[in-house]
Amino acid sequence: MTTISLTFNLLPNSSDHRHAFHFIRSHRRPIGRNPSRRPRVRVYCESKTEETQIRRCSPFLESELLSGDGVLASREWKAVPDIWKSSAERFGDRVALVDPYHEPPTNMTYKQLEQEILDFSEGLRVIGLKPDERIALFADNSCRWLIADQGIMATGAINVVRGSRSPVEELLQIYDHSESVALVVDNPELFNQIAETFCSRAVIRFVILLWGEKSCLASEVMNGWPVHNFKEITDLGHKSRIALLDSHDARQHYIYEAISSDDIATLMYTSGTTGNPKGVMLTHKNLLHQINNLWDIVPAVAGDRFLSMLPAWHAYERASEYFIFTYGIEQVYTTVKNLKEDLQRYQPNYLISVPLVYETLYSGIQKQISTSSTVRKLVALLFIRISLAYMEFRRIYEGKYLTKSPKQRPYLVSMLEWLWARIFSAILWPVHLLAKKLVYSKIHSALGISKAGISGGGSLPSHVDRFFEAIEIKLQNGFGLTESSPVVTARHPTCNVLGSIGHPLRHTEIKVVDSATDEVLPPGMKGIVKVRGPQVMKGYYKNPLATKQALDDDGWLNTGDIGWIAPQHSVGRSRHCGGIVVLEGRAKDTIVLSSGENVEPSELEEAAMRSSLIRQIVVIGQDQRRLGAIIVPNKEEILVVAKNLSILDADASELSKEKMTSLLHDELRKW
Template sequence: MQRVAERVARGAGVGEARSLMGALYRNVEARGDEVALASKVGDEWRGISYADLWRRVGDFAAGLSSLGVGSGAKVAIICGNRPEWAVADLAAQGLGAATVPVYPTLGTDQIGHILADSGAVVAVVEDEELLERVAGLRDVLPGLRHVLIIEGDPGDRAVAFRDVEERGADEPLLDPDGWRALDRDDIATIIYTSGTTGRPKGVVLTHGNFLSNVEGIRRALPFRPDDVFLSLLPLSHVFERCGQYLALSLGAATYYAESIQQVPENLREVRPTVVLSVPRLYEKMRDRILAQVAEASAPRRRLFERAIAAGRKRYAAGREGRRLGAGERALLRACDRLVFRKVREAFGGRLRFFVSGGAKLEGEIGEFFYAAGVTIIEGYGLTETSPVVACNRLPVPKFGTVGTVLDHTEVRVSGEGEVQVRGPGVMRGYWNAPEAARGAFTPDGWYRTGDLGELDGEGFLKITDRLKNLIVLSTGKNVAPQPVESAIVASPLVSQAVVLGDGRKYVSALIVPDYDAVRRELGTEAPNEELADDGRCRRLIEAEVERTCGRFAGYERPKKISLLGRELTHEAGELTPTLKVKSRVVAERYAEEIQGLYS
């Protein structure tokens, strides 16, 4: 029997809905006229009410049924965030089919693997470019019967999405209430993990997996029916997908951001109350605020610094359960009026909190925003846990941790330090991969996350790194790279960091500076590639690495660094959709630079 740490966190409680369609239908009845989903068309935000969403889902379900889609079928969705994504997802589920989300940014061979492995009979694509790629795979996908295109000319290779919907409206289902037969054990989706290495595996998630997660989240945080969500992450990712189900279960509104580049503008237009995103967005937001402060007058810079210091005192007092003195409260009111209100206005002016997931949020980032009156709630989960396992709570999160475990979920830490999970949110298994599924669980039935972590005396879970990411130096020392990388990128002068050293004598790092910040610091207009070779830039970044890594043991600190001239990107295949580094790709692409660190 595997040795297990003594501390175990647990909770309890479930709801009544039997399917995701049932959770939606309650709000169709109660909030039919309220906005469910909205997207920007031209310069105008156009909303779909709950009643209209339900009608469109029913029509599209009837249209899919006429194409032969029924219980047990697989429907792939290869599309960016838009209302049709939700319509296709829910319509297929209402027929007892399972949806297979596919990132539209994936290569053709990866798309082909997912469609073939899942056995998709229908693929919904967004545009002609994606249609071209999928159509080119038809010869090797004999099970793919139909391709539906949302916008663009279907030609003779596809069927228009709107035509399928209109056909369903003309010929409705004989049993429009057939979705009521769905149960929590029925499969809702198969999500292929993006992964940082190897072939993606199809994670089988049921209606009950998602419902238990939504119920646990609603008990943990004060979401409301009048909340407005701004959707930023791809719906192909489980984090955003669960966020959409959460909003639909509440009767809240979800607005789809136009793009990551348009987020600042969309925040001001939509004025959301809740935003879910990955830490990279919050790091960029913090850096943008600091850049604006750096360009302000000296008195304004001092005022901002004093305001942040006062806000940090408020955070410390909140964590310690003590009340600030009258003078400190007065100072905070003045800081709020003069400084922090402007920060909140940049986020739309009515934001209640951000939610962070998908990767580790550096505690410094959380504290910075909390000091400015903007709360970030960090959580933790995986595709295989549909996804949330733990999250922080209001009013005062514990930054540096991912919070406490959701109700009806159990977490334990093995003797080797691995976080293991048991509960109704844990996946059914991996599609077509029974051996991999068996290997994902302990003999006594706990899901092995592959993450290293610990539970503190208050029951807060802290994730330190991925088990497979551990760097073993030739000296025998073990280094967890994630905490070191997170510390380095907390510097306003650093954009990205990849810590290396497995099998070597010492740790090194590939670093992408925040070149705009470096240019301001050095008073230069030099391009990125030139700065990467500039000794002044190197000395600046080396000093930041030394400063930010001071709390780590000597063998954990990077001894040498190499500066990259551009950011690692998802489009270049170097990052996953949630912006985790694909170590193998980076190691291959920058082999020469890495070799130079050890020559």
């Protein structure tokens, strides 16, 4: 029998499947059959499938690949990683980031940063990461965190972020709930710490180390997982990118799609007290709103220097970093331990941080003053007191004095008040200038922060706010939530009204509603703050019930915060405060005593925190007859006070719990 095999590609235009059909013809004449009968033809089908991979790309960042696949390239940012191509084109050889505390220390230009992101992204594709898959990124702030974060986003995958100091069980819970397929970790130490728990309870396709070498991994915890270090991923990606860009045939194995603005970019898990994970789904559109609108708050220019110390997996630090890199700034990474030295060493124009950092800086300055000679101490305290009064009068004549009252003062009274404030501020102004030259200039040289400190992520105590205003270091307070990407409101450089969280960002709506009826309240009335805008999350991952509780059908996000909106005044001390938002605490923080009295603990906690004897305080008393407090004392300061009051011998190093409690009780009574 002679066999002829013919192969036909029946789907020549299909990029997904090819089927080989084989026709076998028999020329052997069958016995006892009609010789004139046509030869029998047996047909069988052998299906061979060659899968064409779908590659999702950031539309502008990888426009070279998309334009060759019939997708029109656009310079408009549709996905967060698109910003890196724009920044590389505008600021190519400028230094983008300085990371001095990792090994090796890193300085990177904008062009280098773009290429590293592209290489890391392509390296992830090479080892099998697909669009829409979740990949856990458990690491702390560094240049490689940023590269990994943006590299993951550029593949169309979704990163799930958390810090290395989180408990192992929490990391596992986040990994499992997010249905992550792989793991990017900070260093071998973290991997060794979590590997035993993850080994028996998680499915991991591969592991990537951002820092350190694979030789530092404990062999007993490897579990057969493929492990790659940072350089291996970028090298793989670099080779693959060269092959794709140089060969048209290589690109034919892939279908290229553009990432949509509505695609989920990241899952960020909130730290709730219930133990139930709540993964906030943020889209590229959510984050691009922050990138496009934060300049009104922080008018950065190319060459400005920022000091970065917050966890990059916090929405506040993350959105801020994305935004500032679109303006050609230089970001220097620091740590809590090195903050004081780095402020003086790098002299940043801006510091984006949380209230606790500014409280710590305030306490450090106060301690420096208190340990000075008696004359210097008295002079410094007098200058500060005068400057505080000067700024108070200035706020009045500039129309930046907050009021809840919707009733406007008569025009004549407002004019007299303005004149009175002008006169007194003019009297105090020369002393304030002298204070700047003799005292405040030294503080400025130690802190840098020549343009502004941006505070968010918590309530900024009023005494800290007023102090930095007095010494002319501008602090701009803002407000936001992870669920809103995060910034909702912030104080503008030209309208920095103390005691407030500023005006809403562009395209953002704010309303205050009654907690019982949900009716919108007029300006000046206190209620629950709600927000709506392009930055509001898509929802909680796999948690429709929680999503429904937080987001209503009209897109309003319940922040859970109590606040009010300043009424509009055309004249007087509050004429520039209209529309500004003021927060007064969390709705769920309100303490209801057994007497029925409602107490806002934040006000009491803020007052108590002015004491140098108290590090932290939490006011308690729900359903009790009276309030109590849990206090973390500042033992060093308490020892100093005890010795000054002769409660303790000069050479003693310990104070009994009873005496410490007595001192704290006396201190609290002052507030």
